[in-house]
Amino acid sequence: MPKQTIRDLELSGHRVLVRVDFNVPQTKDGAVSDDRRIRAALPTLNYALEHGASLVLVSHLGRPTGDPEADKPFRMDPVAARLAELIGRPVRKANDTVGPDAQAACAALLPGGIVMLENVRFNKGEKKNDPAFAKQLAVLADTYVNDAFGTSHRDEASMVAVPECYGPDRRAIGFLVEKELKILETLLGSPKPPMVAVMGGAKVSDKILLIKNLLPKVEKLLIGGAMTYTFLKAQGHSTGNSRVENDRLTEAKELLELAGPKLVLPPDHLVGSSLGPDAETKVVTGPDIPEGWIGFDIGPAAAVAYGEVIKTAGTVVWNGPMGKFEDAPYRKGTESVAHAMAASSAVTVVGGGETAEAVEQFGVADKMSHVSTGGGAFLESLEGKTFNSLKVIPDR
Numbered sequence: 001m002p003k004q005t006i007r008d009l010e011l012s013g014h015r016v017l018v019r020v021d022f023n024v025p026q027t028k029d030g031a032v033s034d035d036r037r038i039r040a041a042l043p044t045l046n047y048a049l050e051h052g053a054s055l056v057l058v059s060h061l062g063r064p065t066g067d068p069e070a071d072k073p074f075r076m077d078p079v080a081a082r083l084a085e086l087i088g089r090p091v092r093k094a095n096d097t098v099g100p101d102a103q104a105a106c107a108a109l110l111p112g113g114i115v116m117l118e119n120v121r122f123n124k125g126e127k128k129n130d131p132a133f134a135k136q137l138a139v140l141a142d143t144y145v146n147d148a149f150g151t152s153h154r155d156e157a158s159m160v161a162v163p164e165c166y167g168p169d170r171r172a173i174g175f176l177v178e179k180e181l182k183i184l185e186t187l188l189g190s191p192k193p194p195m196v197a198v199m200g201g202a203k204v205s206d207k208i209l210l211i212k213n214l215l216p217k218v219e220k221l222l223i224g225g226a227m228t229y230t231f232l233k234a235q236g237h238s239t240g241n242s243r244v245e246n247d248r249l250t251e252a253k254e255l256l257e258l259a260g261p262k263l264v265l266p267p268d269h270l271v272g273s274s275l276g277p278d279a280e281t282k283v284v285t286g287p288d289i290p291e292g293w294i295g296f297d298i299g300p301a302a303a304v305a306y307g308e309v310i311k312t313a314g315t316v317v318w319n320g321p322m323g324k325f326e327d328a329p330y331r332k333g334t335e336s337v338a339h340a341m342a343a344s345s346a347v348t349v350v351g352g353g354e355t356a357e358a359v360e361q362f363g364v365a366d367k368m369s370h371v372s373t374g375g376g377a378f379l380e381s382l383e384g385k386t387f388n389s390l391k392v393i394p395d396r
């Protein structure tokens with residue numbers, strides 16, 4: 001059932017608490033290094049403002065520890081400043097989340113005004129989904145909108161207990177959550193065939209449930225990244241010094257059996273002698289990585305073969321870089337998959353923190369049908385999980 005959206009709400013003269021996911025990557029000195037999640041929330045924020053509402057924005061940033069000194073980099077100030085630039089309006093940053101400064105800033109809001117509360121995880125009640133803390137947040141506005149898709153898998157106060165404080169006609173999802181849910185529904189329900197999944201990244205253990213849930217729906221599952229070597233080892237091949245999860249070999253073997261010919265391992269590899277600028281690299285053909293070498297990327301033949309499959313697909317879903325793309329010598333596999341998807345006429349969906357970053361870095365994010373703002377939320381959705389944060393928003 002589709003969820004009630006911000007379109008269904010009376011907004012004029014209302015003060016709307018919007019839970020956004022502005023948990024953005026930061027530079028060492030705290031500046032916003034990637035504002036994709038902020039830009040993704042703009043349609044909802046602009047819509048509410050254009051319809052006569054004022055906004056109280058709440059988000060977490062990072063994983064604060066509770067030590068005010070150590071947590072300084074997690075203050076929302078740089079995020080509020082970037083939002084002000086992007087939205088072209090002043091954003092009043094409150095110095096607390098539910099305390100006197102937040103209360104005063106919210107009370108002073110006029111239609112068209114924006115308050116950004118301090119990092120909601122500075123409050124112990126947030127992670128505990130504490131109803132008393134939720135009440136303190138909820139009194140700051142008369143309406144609740146969840147546009148924080150990236151946090152939707154977390155049972156935290158601002159995601160679950162806060163919306164429960166509002167009447168059913170005063171809670172809804174925003175445009176970003178609506179868009180993400182629609183894409184997921186298509187992927188899991190009625191994807192344009194043939195559907196292909198491209199899966200890579202650091203660990204097979206992160207992706208087991210995902211692979212299991214996607215297998216019956218896909219024609220092909222193209223594997224890259226470090227998980228390749230756990231699969232190869234499970235098949236009895238040598239993996240050199242590549243990253244292998246030795247405690248997952250049995251599960252990897254089971255997955256290989258379950259998937260049969262659907263699961264495709266790269267026919268060649270780009271290997272390095274070590275990590276670092278002086279390392280030697282070479283292409284290894286076949287499933288065995290020589291002693292002393294590390295598999296860091298899919299090889300050129302794999303890149304071509306995967307590109308061909310992507311070209312003729314109806315739907316492609318991609319999670320997990322094909323190699324250690326952050327290091328220039330090992331970016332080619334990930335880059336070529338990104339370009340193949342960008343050029344394909346298939347419905348192309350990219351998700352996962354690093355995968356989305358890679359697609360941005362290679363300048364092809366706009367050529368995809370959708371780049372999810374979710375990391376864990378995207379993966380857990382594809383695993384078939386449902387979230388309490390969405391259950392508390394009424395159906396239409």
Ligand code: ADP
Nearest residue numbers: 201202225226295296320323324352353354355
């Ligand atoms: P996502 O965040 O998109 O879900 P993951 O977190 O699963 O992706 O994995 C991303 C990380 O995997 C990247 O930082 C990348 O450097 C690493 N990675 C991919 N392939 C390899 C490899 N062959 N060896 C070591 N690390 C790898």
Ligand code: 3PG
Nearest residue numbers: 021023063150151375376
């Ligand atoms: C994310 O970046 O995946 C979300 O913002 C959730 O953050 P968390 O993993 O710290 O809960």
Ligand code: MG
Nearest residue numbers: 352353354375
């Ligand atoms: Mg990641």
